[in-house]
Amino acid sequence: MAKTKPRIIKTDTEYIYIPGASRERFLTPPFPSIKYLATNNIMMAGLSTWTDGYRIDRYKIYHHLLLYTLGGAGSLKINDGKTVKLKKGDLFIAPYDSNYSYWxxxxxxxxxxxxxxxSKxxxxxxxxxxxxxxxWGKEMDRVxxxxxxxxxxxxxxSGAALHSxxxxxLLYIQREIGGDDPLLADARRTLEGLWSTVQQDLKKTWSVDSLAQFAGMSRSCFHRTVVDLTGSSPMQVINTMRMERAGEMLLYTNYTLSMIAEEIxxxxxxxFSKAFKRYSGKSPKEFREEMSK
Known part of the structure; x- marks a missing residue:
């Protein structure tokens, strides 16, 4: 089988060499979607596997760039500075009018x-x-x-799905460059995993120490992180989760109060009744009767 020839693209602002073995998938047609991309100021986007020899040189480029390394490795030079190795999990952010090369x-x-x-x-x-x-590289890759x-x-x-x-x-771009810094995002992910585990076992006797151990943090660091990210203490978060689960069971099951108490x-x-009234302002019985009307 004949080898695919490399492609070379040259303009006033960029030089691109694409080896024949490289593969690129673009977010383009079907036609309902491409307009929606452009409407939201996304000029081009894609997933690529580049092979030995791939190279891009850009000079005073006219667009912003987000470049996620999903696997393998690349090299980057910004403004003729030192070469930086890009590894899995790295993100290169380049505003328009930048000079850079990667290969x-x-x-x-x-x-x-x-x-x-x-643009925005x-x-x-x-x-x-x-x-x-x-x-947010993993999420961006999946979407x-x-x-x-x-x-x-x-x-x-397909148009409706592509719009979604x-x-x-757009959400992940906003989160990536307009939201949390990476360290804070890592902490948020850790807590999301923890809360998911807690939701599956609300009857367990959770404590700040056991939660911190699960999160891999010291007790003081864990408490501070939870307060910073949720505005509540760890045990307040657990209490809210228990009360929300109790409210669901009061509305959608015929569980007795003792059964609900045991579950959470x-x-x-x-x-349980005392805690629920303190949380909602109503006893479980009052809540069930009022919401069932």
Missing amino acids: TDSHWDAAWLHLSAD WDTLFGTTAHVRKSA MQGYIEESDRRRVD YVDLI GYETQFS
Whole structure:
């Protein structure tokens, strides 16, 4: 089988060399979606596997760039500075009018987005190109994969699904460059995993010490992190989760109060009823009767 020839793209602002073995999937047709991308200032986007020899040089480029390294490795040079290695989990953020080069001498899996300058993105991108750890790379990869798969289906109703994928892409861009810094995002993810575990076992006797141990933090660091990210203490979060679960069971099951108390970690019906009234302002019985009307 004949080898695919490399492609070379040259303009006044960029040089691109794409080896024949490289593969790129673009977020483009079917036609209902491409307009929605452009309407939201996403000029181009794609998932790529680049092979040995792939290279891009850009000079005073006219768009913003987000470049996620999903696997393999690449090299980057900004403004003729020192070469930086890009590894899985790294994110290169480049505002328009930047000068940079990136390439690989092995293989490199990447997700990338070109966003219009003179748009809502300008203030988020700032003026300096830089590399940092990605906070939302895995999610961006999944949603772009989903977009491409739906695009390939070319169903009559694909437009609605593709619009939803674009909304998620926009959300993750906003979170990535306009929200938490990476360290705070990591802490938020840790807590999300913890809360999911707690939700599955609300009858367990949770304590700040056991929660902190699960999260891999010291007791003081855990308490401070939870307060910073939720506005509540750890045990207040657990109490809210228990009361919300109790409210669901009061509304949607015929469980007795003693059964509900046991399910959410209270030793007696009385202690549960007292806690629920303190939380909701109504006794469990009053809550069930009022919400059932």
